[in-house]
Amino acid sequence: VGVALSVSGLWLAMRGAVHLWGLGERGRSLLPVGALAFAAVPLSWDFATSGHEGSVGYAWIGAAAYVLGRRVAALRSGTEVRIDRGRWELVVLGSGALVRPEYALFTVSFVVAWAVLHRGAAGARWSAAAWAFGPTVAYQVFRMGYFALVVPNTALAKLGGPFGASEGWYYLRAFVGPFWLWVGLGAVAVLLGRRLASASSDQRVAVAALVVPALLTIGYLVSIGGDYVNGRLLVVPFFALLAPVSLLDGSDFVDRSGGLRWVPAGLGAVLVLWATLTATSLRPPWDAKGNDFLDVRYDARELAIQRWVGEPPTTIEDYRDTFLAGPIKTLATQLPSTDGGILVLDDPYYGQVVLLPAEDGPVIASTTIGALGTVGGIDVRIIDRLALADPIASHLPVTGTTAGHLRKLSNAWVYGRLGIEADPASAAAVRALSCGDLQRLLDDTTGPMGPGRFLSNILHAPGNTTISIPADTEEAVDAFC
Known part of the structure; x- marks a missing residue:
């Protein structure tokens, strides 16, 4: 199930990029820039099948990217659309808190982007809001009635602690550093920036709807001190950062005469080399302070596998x-x-x-x-x-x-x-x-x-x-x- 959800999320993000950038014409060469960067990082797939929420997060972010991309394409084609049309799309955009509470940041961003894309529509906003937030409100009522709490019990269990941004910064560096993510993300950021330079306002809104909450989520995780499993809470915002450029047009790298555009072509080559090295060789160093998995600094899962299981567990x-x-x-x-x-x-x-x-x-x-x-x-x-x-x-x-x-x-x-x-x-x-x-x-x-x-x-x-x-x-x- 985790693999199916993760692959579906990646496919949906790629289809969303096709719609977002208008890449659906036959004969176009499409390059999986963001998809390659995501797939190259081993932790992306570790948490697809780890039993955590990673695979569901991938599927939801991919679905949201697809919904926003399709709506941008519809507006670009001149199709008359209403803010409350596409009700199931609104349900998708509004479901972040059902996946994980802090993904409410993504939901707010997606719904705001939807409203901005339909800035000329004065009516039906309440209807659109009801479709977007209705399932979350309904589940909140269920949570209060069944669990007798306003927030998940896990949120209370994890609240507070002797941690701050310094520990959270270590958690972020433990994810970025071993895989040289600054290389891959840097190349992707420049390619995205070149795309945005000639993008429409609607395209920029859709990109911001994915990138801004991803950065805010990462900042929030740093501020609370991170987690005890390396990368677990970072892989989904990492995926969201890459979703807008999961596919790019080959013309971004080659001009009409067939000659290379040297800056993007060079960045593409760097990205391929980095992805190959990351997928085959780069791994986090062993970092444990003792035998107790609760004393391990942000990699308890790896300690449990290496020290007590020996191989990644697949059966009970x-x-x-x-x-x-x-x-x-x-x-x-x-x-x-x-x-x-x-x-x-x-x-x-x-x-x-x-x-x-x-x-x-x-x-x-x-x-x-x-x-x-x-x-x-x-x-x-x-x-x-x-x-x-x-x-x-x-x-x-x-x-x-x-x-x-x-x-x-x-x-x-x-x-x-x-x-x-x-x-x-x-x-x-x-x-x-x-x-x-x-x-x-x-x-x-x-x-x-x-x-x-x-x-x-x-x-x-x-x-x-x-x-x-x-x-x-x-x-x-x-x-x-």
């Missing part, structure tokens, strides 16, 4: 001999000797076993939940100690030092979630979770869903989003009880 069996499999192995060996109630506490990488009442079933509390959830299935309850999928941990204070993994559920809070009073700290957690706003948050996010719950969750969502839970369970009792 590839994880069998890694630390990721420890909790599920412990569960498999210990469960037969119980009546079904067991907690495997992963702290951090080895299993501690706690017997539970049979009705509580098997539970794993772990810092890594992807492979565990796949193997365990729906009969094993997984508690995410790193907060991304846990409604309590995401409201705790920042204690981590890794971008993207800032909060952690302590043993006391894990016990509290399960009603285990193993010591004074866990007893305090049990009590705090039965009090006030904290009890409401837990009920809203874990209770049975029905129409009444859905409506009450919508009302509670703003308050739930702003709850702050002390890490110390005794302080939590004072705060909520």
